[in-house]
Amino acid sequence: MSIMGFATAVFLFCLGLFTVLTRRSAFKTVIGLMLMESGVLLLLVSWAYIPGGGPPILPLQGTGVDPLPHALTLTAIVIGACDIALAFAFIMKLERFEKSVDVDRFRRLRG
Amino acid sequence: MSLAVLRFTGGLCIAAGVFFSFAAVVAILRFPDVYTRLHGSSKALSGGAVLILLGALPYTGTAAGAMKLVLIGAFFLVSNPMASHAIARAARKREKEENGQ
Amino acid sequence: MNVSLLAVLYLFIAVTALVAVLLEDLLSAFITLSFTGVLMATVFALLRAPDVALTQAIINSGLVTSLLLVAYSQTRKIPHPPEVCDECPSWLQVKVPAFVCSVLGLLLFRGLYSLAGERSLPEASVHYLARTLEETGALNVVGALLLDYRAFDTLGETTVIFASVSGVSILLSGGRRVHSGHGLSYIVKRGMALLTPFILLYAASILFLGHLTPGGGFQGGSVFATVAILMCVVYGTGFEASRISSKSKETLEAGGAILFVLVGLLGIAWGAGFLSNLPAPFSAGTPGSLLSAGSMPLLNIAVGLKVGAGLSSIFYAMIKILELEDE
Numbered sequence: 298m299s300i301m302g303f304a305t306a307v308f309l310f311c312l313g314l315f316t317v318l319t320r321r322s323a324f325k326t327v328i329g330l331m332l333m334e335s336g337v338l339l340l341l342v343s344w345a346y347i348p349g350g351g352p353p354i355l356p357l358q359g360t361g362v363d364p365l366p367h368a369l370t371l372t373a374i375v376i377g378a379c380d381i382a383l384a385f386a387f388i389m390k391l392e393r394f395e396k397s398v399d400v401d402r403f404r405r406l407r408g
Numbered sequence: 409m410s411l412a413v414l415r416f417t418g419g420l421c422i423a424a425g426v427f428f429s430f431a432a433v434v435a436i437l438r439f440p441d442v443y444t445r446l447h448g449s450s451k452a453l454s455g456g457a458v459l460i461l462l463g464a465l466p467y468t469g470t471a472a473g474a475m476k477l478v479l480i481g482a483f484f485l486v487s488n489p490m491a492s493h494a495i496a497r498a499a500r501k502r503e504k505e506e507n508g509q
Numbered sequence: 510m511n512v513s514l515l516a517v518l519y520l521f522i523a524v525t526a527l528v529a530v531l532l533e534d535l536l537s538a539f540i541t542l543s544f545t546g547v548l549m550a551t552v553f554a555l556l557r558a559p560d561v562a563l564t565q566a567i568i569n570s571g572l573v574t575s576l577l578l579v580a581y582s583q584t585r586k587i588p589h590p591p592e593v594c595d596e597c598p599s600w601l602q603v604k605v606p607a608f609v610c611s612v613l614g615l616l617l618f619r620g621l622y623s624l625a626g627e628r629s630l631p632e633a634s635v636h637y638l639a640r641t642l643e644e645t646g647a648l649n650v651v652g653a654l655l656l657d658y659r660a661f662d663t664l665g666e667t668t669v670i671f672a673s674v675s676g677v678s679i680l681l682s683g684g685r686r687v688h689s690g691h692g693l694s695y696i697v698k699r700g701m702a703l704l705t706p707f708i709l710l711y712a713a714s715i716l717f718l719g720h721l722t723p724g725g726g727f728q729g730g731s732v733f734a735t736v737a738i739l740m741c742v743v744y745g746t747g748f749e750a751s752r753i754s755s756k757s758k759e760t761l762e763a764g765g766a767i768l769f770v771l772v773g774l775l776g777i778a779w780g781a782g783f784l785s786n787l788p789a790p791f792s793a794g795t796p797g798s799l800l801s802a803g804s805m806p807l808l809n810i811a812v813g814l815k816v817g818a819g820l821s822s823i824f825y826a827m828i829k830i831l832e833l834e835d836e
Binding site for chain 1: 515516519522523526527529530535538539542545546549552553556557558559560561564565568569572573576577579580581583584602603606607609610611613614617618621622624625626627628629630631633634637638641642647648649650651654655659662663666669670672673674676677680681722723727796816819820823826827
Binding site: 483486487489490493494497 | 693694696697700701703704707
């Protein structure tokens with residue numbers, strides 16, 4: 298049952314990692330990061346699901362699903378959006394200096 | 409008895425809505441330019457989604473749930489023409505600019 | 510639980526993610542990615558996580574897509590680089606990364622496979638589900654977790670939002686806003702004027718009923734930010750800036766943070782600890798009424814102010830540099 302969710306989550310994570318490793322456009326790197334984040338979110342939520350559980354809103358009929366991963370996921374979504382906004386700000390700034398969005402060209406970011 | 413009839417009608421509505429959405433997908437894939445594609449794709453929401461919402465009405469069970477569906481449908485009917493209008497206008501503007509230069 | 514529906518949705522998530530990665534055209538890739546986000550929100554709703562589904566739908570597929578489009582339109586004049594590195598040897602381009610990723614995926618899946626199957630609730634979650642009403646007075650367990658049991662984490666999270674907003678503002682400072690945009694046509698403006706009160710009402714209902722129904726400060730604040738973005742798109746860039754200056758946005762954001770900390774300090778003053786809810790002088794109220802759950806409505810308002818003002822100022826910082834480019 299939840300194994301499908303786990304499989305999709307692992308697939309999303311690895312696809313995101315592959316994108317970050319291979320693509321040159323900085324936007325594709327951000328897309329990869331977003332996919333990795335989505336994989337983690339999906340993993341947490343499908344881990345929280347209990348067969349037969351209702352949503353964690355009181356009063357419960359029967360048992361509820363695990364509310365703790367939901368709170369974690371909610372936090373992660375908001376922080377992820379802020380991360381991505383910061384990544385875009387970096388891309389826009391670097392684009393003005395380097396006139397490119399090619400991550401191979403961002404040499405001055407090397408420490 | 410009457411609920412069964414209503415649910416059957418709802419099922420027909422959902423089937424029609426799915427057909428509309430499918431037709432919209434075909435339109436986006438097959439039509440040649442922006443305007444005809446827009447004409448097709450706006451049917452996915454105005455026809456498809458609204459019909460599916462209408463068809464889901466007998467299955468909600470509560471008056472509050474049915475009211476929500478009606479409100480969602482009304483929102484679609486207001487917002488979708490606006491969005492299509494804005495896209496078509498932007499496309500026309502760009503076309504004019506490209507022809508002018 | 511409809512397993513086959515869930516399987517179809519998972520399949521579509523995988524397919525849209527793959528398409529988003531493989532598409533050359535960035536604009537299409539972004540739209541496909543937002544579609545992945547909507548599908549994931551549907552899956553979250555099916556997995557009985559309404560709070561997460563709401564957040565995912567509003568933030569990840571709505572706000573982040575608009576940020577993507579702004580960043581893309583700002584850099585579209587630059588020739589985009591070829592997809593993969595063509596100077597490096599061919600085995601390094603695709604094959605080795607693909608191999609590394611598949612090995613990692615297999616390892617992860619191997620580990621998760623042993624975790625799948627029947628699972629019972631951990632002790633802490635059983636406690637939260639059973640005692641939330643008694644200990645906090647709230648009906649939404651996730652909201653109670655965020656704003657009562659783990660309110661300190663939420664304070665940290667709002668600090669992250671603040672750091673991100675300051676980072677974006679510092680990076681994109683120096684542009685000046687030109688009041689150039691006239692917005693869309695009359696029809697769209699009137700339609701938007703018709704819809705805005707309802708969207709604001711929706712945002713307020715999510716925000717103020719966060720302790721009773723799915724939703725809360727994060728989601729409500731994001732819908733408020735969405736209204737600001739819609740205003741900017743429909744009425745032109747100068748409109749919203751002339752109504753709500755960036756100074757007042759800063760004030761709102763700081764006000765949210767101060768409200769949060771003040772509620773926390775009130776707990777210390779009553780000898781109950783930082784950010785404690787019912788042990789501090791907050792009344793639990795009647796369960797299910799608007800003014801219940803002690804400090805949670807106040808904290809929801811604080812988080813909503815913080816998130817709404819923060820996300821809309823991020824959008825405006827990005828728009829600012831966009832207009833400098835157009836000049």
